[in-house]
Amino acid sequence: MHTCKEKLEQQFKYLFEEKLIEDMCRHGKLRVFDANVTIMDIGSDLNAIPFVIDGSIKVLTENDQSDDLLLYYLESGDTCSVTLSCCSHNAKSKVKAIAETRSEVLFIPGSLLSEWMVRYASWRNYILDSYNSRLNEMIEAIDSLAFQNLEERLMNYLKDKSWVNKTRILDVTHQQIASDLNSSRVVISRLLKKFEKNKMILQQRNRVELTDKLS
DNA sequence: CCATTAAGATACT
DNA sequence: AGTATCTTAATGG
Numbered sequence: 001m002h003t004c005k006e007k008l009e010q011q012f013k014y015l016f017e018e019k020l021i022e023d024m025c026r027h028g029k030l031r032v033f034d035a036n037v038t039i040m041d042i043g044s045d046l047n048a049i050p051f052v053i054d055g056s057i058k059v060l061t062e063n064d065q066s067d068d069l070l071l072y073y074l075e076s077g078d079t080c081s082v083t084l085s086c087c088s089h090n091a092k093s094k095v096k097a098i099a100e101t102r103s104e105v106l107f108i109p110g111s112l113l114s115e116w117m118v119r120y121a122s123w124r125n126y127i128l129d130s131y132n133s134r135l136n137e138m139i140e141a142i143d144s145l146a147f148q149n150l151e152e153r154l155m156n157y158l159k160d161k162s163w164v165n166k167t168r169i170l171d172v173t174h175q176q177i178a179s180d181l182n183s184s185r186v187v188i189s190r191l192l193k194k195f196e197k198n199k200m201i202l203q204q205r206n207r208v209e210l211t212d213k214l215s
Numbered sequence: 216c217c218a219t220t221a222a223g224a225t226a227c228t
Numbered sequence: 229a230g231t232a233t234c235t236t237a238a239t240g241g
Binding site: 204 | 229230231232237238239
């Protein structure tokens with residue numbers, strides 16, 4: 001079992017300066033989530049920002065009819081910039097976060113953020129980069145929604161999921177996919193059947209396996 | 216066995 | 229593409 005500091009040092013030495021890592025350990029709270037556990041829900045208070053040490057987390061929005069839409073995944077070394085801006089205004093969360101795999105997350109109190117921005121150049125850069133990449137992912141999500149057909153969206157969904165889980169075997173139901181993409185089960189089934197015919201995937205109950213035809 | 220639920224099929228919008 | 233409805237198949241008691 002590693003201490004928090006050892007863990008941060010070995011994984012993020014290249015990213016943060018020594019003193020910052022010490023500060024992160026001192027003030028951050030490390031929490032572990034099992035797969036599929038809700039980490040944050042819409043409307044909950046934000047007084048800390050999450051820094052993902054291990055695992056992957058999916059971030060979704062929800063409309064008033066409780067329909068979901070997958071926005072992006074957070075992986076090791078990522079933070080959620082949506083939370084970031086909300087934090088300084090003491091706002092409530094507009095997104096939902098669910099552990100995709102077992103995840104370790106370090107929660108850093110929002111009160112420290114501005115202080116660290118001034119004190120640590122590495123933190124400043126990290127936050128700015130994070131903002132940038134999160135924004136780009138959001139633009140991609142919007143783009144796919146507005147301009148891509150469902151078939152392409154589904155394909156990207158499968159590839160993304162495979163990537164963050166580090167496996168070609170996805171344990172997921174057609175219904176779950178449908179709700180992540182805000183579509184319906186029959187439609188997803190139809191498209192997956194088509195993928196199967198083209199030998200891009202193999203299917204079993206509760207399981208989709210990507211073949212090596214996919215890059 | 217049977218109950219539950221995922222996935223397939225068909226027809227209609 | 230999406231909804232409604234029915235059928236079939238897998239799973240776990």
